Amino acid sequence: METPASSVDIERTHSRLLNLGLLMNVLAPVVLIFVGVLLKAGGVNAGAVSDLGLFLWILIAVAFSEIPAIYIVKRSFLSGSRASQKNRGRSTTEQTLLQKGIIIFSLALAPTVYGLVYYLLGGTLERFVLFAAITLFCFVVFKPKQEEISSFVKRQTDTEENLREF
DSSP states (O other), X not given: OOOOSOOSOHHHHHHHHHHHHHIIIIXXXXXXXXXXXXXXXXXXXXOOOOOOHHHHHHHHHHHHHHHHHHHHHHHHHHHOSHHHHHHTTTSOHHHHHHHHHHHHHHHHHHHHHHHHHHHHTTOOHHHHHHHHHHHHHHHHHHOOOHHHHHHHXXXXXXXXXXXXXX
């Protein structure tokens, strides 16, 4: 019995991935900024931290290193036929896309978490917002595109058909 060429609703999957990305990379940073401001206003502070300059630059370097990491992870996920062969039978293509989206969006959210740590240690709100802006930049650059999803689904379908023939 033949399966249809595209058993995945690409538009629905794209919408779900975009909504997930908006939740994780736009709403979550806003909530973290709000929580950070509330915590700092409530007296949670590291006290007299004399110099956070070096720590700030280290966190900024790590935050910017997330950008090529996200690129590499996204490319490996979208190109991988290895993952399709390993995961066949355990999850559907849509579930695989959503799982990979969670990983990519979590990597993009990491700079905001770094900013929260910096802010609670005594940093400024402006620099915390800079880290949140890096997260937003990562979302805008690496958000899922419908063409990428459709080519991934096509490769998955072709792989399934090839495996079924052997």
